[in-house]
Amino acid sequence: MKTADILRDKNIKPTPVRMKIFDYISEQRNHPTPDTIYKYLIHDIPTLSKTSVYNTMDLFRQHNLVQMITIEENETRFDADTSEHGHFKCLKCGEVYDFRIETSDINNSSSPAGQNLPGFKITERHVYYKGLCSGCSG
Numbered sequence: 001m002k003t004a005d006i007l008r009d010k011n012i013k014p015t016p017v018r019m020k021i022f023d024y025i026s027e028q029r030n031h032p033t034p035d036t037i038y039k040y041l042i043h044d045i046p047t048l049s050k051t052s053v054y055n056t057m058d059l060f061r062q063h064n065l066v067q068m069i070t071i072e073e074n075e076t077r078f079d080a081d082t083s084e085h086g087h088f089k090c091l092k093c094g095e096v097y098d099f100r101i102e103t104s105d106i107n108n109s110s111s112p113a114g115q116n117l118p119g120f121k122i123t124e125r126h127v128y129y130k131g132l133c134s135g136c137s138g
């Protein structure tokens with residue numbers, strides 16, 4: 001599906017800026033901060049402002065095109081992969097890695113959450129790990 005169609009499908013008007021930002025986040029998959037997006041695209045779009053990056057990411061988030069990850073409270077990153085998965089942040093190189101998590105039994109009564117929160121319905125879970133990646137721990 002073309003970028004313009006993906007955006008139209010979500011009732012988002014596909015402006016050049018929105019399409020460039022969407023292409024960037026879906027191709028790079030590097031969990032960028034708004035600042036990273038801005039610095040990358042300013043070469044392409046000299047008229048780009050940080051505000052328009054923030055506004056665009058907010059719009060994408062509202063339409064579930066990206067999810068927000070906040071491993072650090074002072075640092076917002078965006079992820080074009082909106083499926084549930086865990087994130088590992090390396091404390092040395094700052095890289096954020098994806099990993100798969102078991103999602104099937106989150107509300108099961110025999111799962112840890114089900115045992116500790118009986119009768120609760122969990123709709124969201126964020127799994128963040130920190131440490132040293134394989135490149136930095138050796």
Ligand SMILES: [Zn+2]
Binds near residue numbers: 091095133134
């Ligand atoms: Zn590392």
Ligand SMILES: [Zn+2]
Binds near residue numbers: 031079087097098
């Ligand atoms: Zn991710």
